[in-house]
Amino acid sequence: MVKLQGQVALITGGTKGIGFGVAEALMAQGVHVAITGRTQESVDEAAKKLNESGNDFATAIGLQADVRDFESMRNAVKLVLDNFKKLNIVIANAGLGHFAPVHELSLRQWNETIDTNLTGAFYTLKAAIGQLVKNKGYYITISSLAGTNFFANGSAYNASKFGLTGFTQSVMLDLREHGVKVSTIMPGSVSTHFNGNAPDDSGAWKIQIEDLGQMVVDLLRMHPRTLPSKIEVRPSQPPSK
Numbered sequence: 153m154v155k156l157q158g159q160v161a162l163i164t165g166g167t168k169g170i171g172f173g174v175a176e177a178l179m180a181q182g183v184h185v186a187i188t189g190r191t192q193e194s195v196d197e198a199a200k201k202l203n204e205s206g207n208d209f210a211t212a213i214g215l216q217a218d219v220r221d222f223e224s225m226r227n228a229v230k231l232v233l234d235n236f237k238k239l240n241i242v243i244a245n246a247g248l249g250h251f252a253p254v255h256e257l258s259l260r261q262w263n264e265t266i267d268t269n270l271t272g273a274f275y276t277l278k279a280a281i282g283q284l285v286k287n288k289g290y291y292i293t294i295s296s297l298a299g300t301n302f303f304a305n306g307s308a309y310n311a312s313k314f315g316l317t318g319f320t321q322s323v324m325l326d327l328r329e330h331g332v333k334v335s336t337i338m339p340g341s342v343s344t345h346f347n348g349n350a351p352d353d354s355g356a357w358k359i360q361i362e363d364l365g366q367m368v369v370d371l372l373r374m375h376p377r378t379l380p381s382k383i384e385v386r387p388s389q390p391p392s393k
Contacts, residue, residue, distance in 0.1 A: 154373045157182030157209055160236040162229065164188045164219050164276055165246030167198040169344035170294055173361025174243055174368050175202055175212060181369055182209040183241070186232045188217040219246045219272030220264075225279040239283035241372065244273040245294040249309045262308045269312035273319065281327075288331035290372055293320045294364075297340045297384060313338075317382070324381050333379055335371055339364060340386040358387050 161178050165171040166187025175185045179202060187202075189195040195214025202212035213235055217228040232239050247269045250261035273293050277284075284291055298306060299313030317336055324334035342364065343355035364385075371380060 154376065156369070156372055158184075159240040160184045160186070160232065160238050161241035161243060162186045162188070162232055162239060162276075162280060163243040163245055164217070164272065166243075167194045167214075170339070170342060170361050170364050171243070171245040172198060172202075173363075173365040174245065175365075176205065177362065177365025177369050178241070178372075179205060179207045179210040179212060181372075182207070184210050184236050185212045186215055186228070186235070187212065188215045188219070188228055188246070190216065190218055192216040219244075219276055220267040222275045222278065225272075225275045229279045229283065233283070238287060239280055240287050240289045242276060242280045242284060242289070242291045243294070243368065244276045244292070246272055246276075247294065247296075247312075251305045251309060253305055254307045257308055265308040265312050266315075269309075270315045270319065273316055277323065284327070284332045285330045290333045290335075291320075291323065291327070292334070292368060292371065293336045295320065295336045295338045297338050297386070299336075299338055300384070321382060324379070328379065333376075335380055336382050337364065337367060337371075338382065338384045340384075341390070357390060359385060 161183050163171050163175050166175050167189040175187055178185055187195055187198055195216055199212040199214035215228045215231055218224045250265050277291055293316055295316045296313045298310055299317035302310045320336035327334055339359055341358045343358040343360055
């Protein structure tokens with residue numbers, strides 16, 4: 153079984169939701185985590201919560217970084233190395249969504265969606281790829297079932313997630329010969345604050361962030377000879393329509 157304690161992970165968009173849930177799950181395994189967010193206040197607050205979880209074997213740090221800016225991500229990787237001296241795991245989780253009929257979708261909304269959800273994953277990988285190859289690490293993207301199922305009002309979001317799924321699968325073929333494992337996780341409905349939602353008991357039927365955290369841990373602990381490269385995950389019992 154793969155030993156995770158002492159490894160180091162960089163998680164983009166790690167201040168809340170899926171990214172925060174993944175950080176919690178990794179720290180429970182003794183993995184040091186660096187989480188990114190767009191404001192120093194948000195990453196400091198989230199890192200403080202993670203460090204107060206009582207895990208004596210792992211540390212969390214917060215890094216202000218914007219995945220839409222390559223130099224920002226390159227600096228984030230540098231700070232990870234300054235703090236932890238290595239980088240083994242990269243989780244490209246940062247994402248957002250703008251939903252509107254295409255004739256109402258603004259240029260800003262289109263560009264922000266593509267730049268964050270798709271180009272941001274590329275910049276994150278590009279900034280970290282040297283460390284991943286050096287350490288035979290793992291790169292995981294958080295895509296969506298919207299990356300294979302299109303819907304009305306979703307032209308920007310669908311395009312970004314279809315692109316992210318394809319990008320990750322191609323990267324998987326590029327990097328496995330270098331000993332780097334690559335997977336994409338494609339969740340359906342998740343109980344998070346995404347798109348202005350407020351998680352509460354009414355969303356108990358949805359996938360929970362701790363479920364996705366456990367999924368990431370399971371991927372990382374998989375025998376090195378085996379690679380689940382694309383995982384679709386859905387709520388097992390959605391409400392009846």
